[in-house]
Amino acid sequence: MTAQAIHPPPxxxxxxxxxxxxxxxxxxxxxxxxxxxxxxxxxxxxxxNLVVPIFFFFMMVGALEEFAVGFGIENWEAFQLPVAIMFAxxxxxxxxxxxxxxxxxxxxxxxxxxxxxxSILVGxxxxxxxxxxxxxxxxxxxxxxxxxxxxxGLLGALVLIVxxxxxxxxxxxxxxxxxxxxxxxxxxxxxxxxxxxxxFLTTMFAPKEALAGWLSTAADFNPLxxxxxxxxxxxxxxxxxxxxxxxxxxxxxxxxxxxxxxLLAFRGRLQ
Numbered sequence: 138m139t140a141q142a143i144h145p146p147p148x149x150x151x152x153x154x155x156x157x158x159x160x161x162x163x164x165x166x167x168x169x170x171x172x173x174x175x176x177x178x179x180x181x182x183x184x185x186n187l188v189v190p191i192f193f194f195f196m197m198v199g200a201l202e203e204f205a206v207g208f209g210i211e212n213w214e215a216f217q218l219p220v221a222i223m224f225a226x227x228x229x230x231x232x233x234x235x236x237x238x239x240x241x242x243x244x245x246x247x248x249x250x251x252x253x254x255x256s257i258l259v260g261x262x263x264x265x266x267x268x269x270x271x272x273x274x275x276x277x278x279x280x281x282x283x284x285x286x287x288x289x290g291l292l293g294a295l296v297l298i299v300x301x302x303x304x305x306x307x308x309x310x311x312x313x314x315x316x317x318x319x320x321x322x323x324x325x326x327x328x329x330x331x332x333x334x335x336x337f338l339t340t341m342f343a344p345k346e347a348l349a350g351w352l353s354t355a356a357d358f359n360p361l362x363x364x365x366x367x368x369x370x371x372x373x374x375x376x377x378x379x380x381x382x383x384x385x386x387x388x389x390x391x392x393x394x395x396x397x398x399x400l401l402a403f404r405g406r407l408q
Contacts, residue, residue: 168260175234176268186228190276194221212373218280219368220341225272226305232316232325235261239320258403269305273298293371300368303388310395317402335361360387
């Protein structure tokens, strides 16, 4: 009879090794969910960001449709819907929640945790991206409900939502930069007043060929003109490669500037 070998019990599993990338993603996810919950619990943020673009859309459609016919715009609803969606895309927190975290001391508490510093900003901005994308989707569905027809179909509507989300993220970047630099709500809100004239200095009310003088020149140098042109091509003309390339180039360039400023402001606050 042979003796059976006795194997020692397996050693208890030790703690999982620290993975910086995994932990940064986890921290960004948790902080992003917190931002979304804060917005949901604050209807004063959400309701105006939906009511104002939808009201603006119906007002422009009802008041200026005959004016549009004079310029040869047959589908005035599809011409104005991208403008309303852009207004909705500017409805993120744009750094105001970050100001609250700074004033309450919550940001300082986050900075002493093992969470990646970058994940703090990424989580907040990702939450803004999801929020403005949802708001733009609601406005688009309202337009579809009243009969706005997309020449590019469902896929084109999805591309338009992607463009609006990227624009909202770019817009939020300036707000986060101001919030992190000043820690002041009033200063952060000035971003909205800086972007409002930019929207009006585009082809918001009329096609480019109808603009003249300094307004035409301002529209040529305004990146939002190219974003709006690309969005309108999806709703009115079809797949126009040049217009779409210009729209994506404009929003990526705008985002590169705004997010760089936000990162620089965040680094300055850490020093």
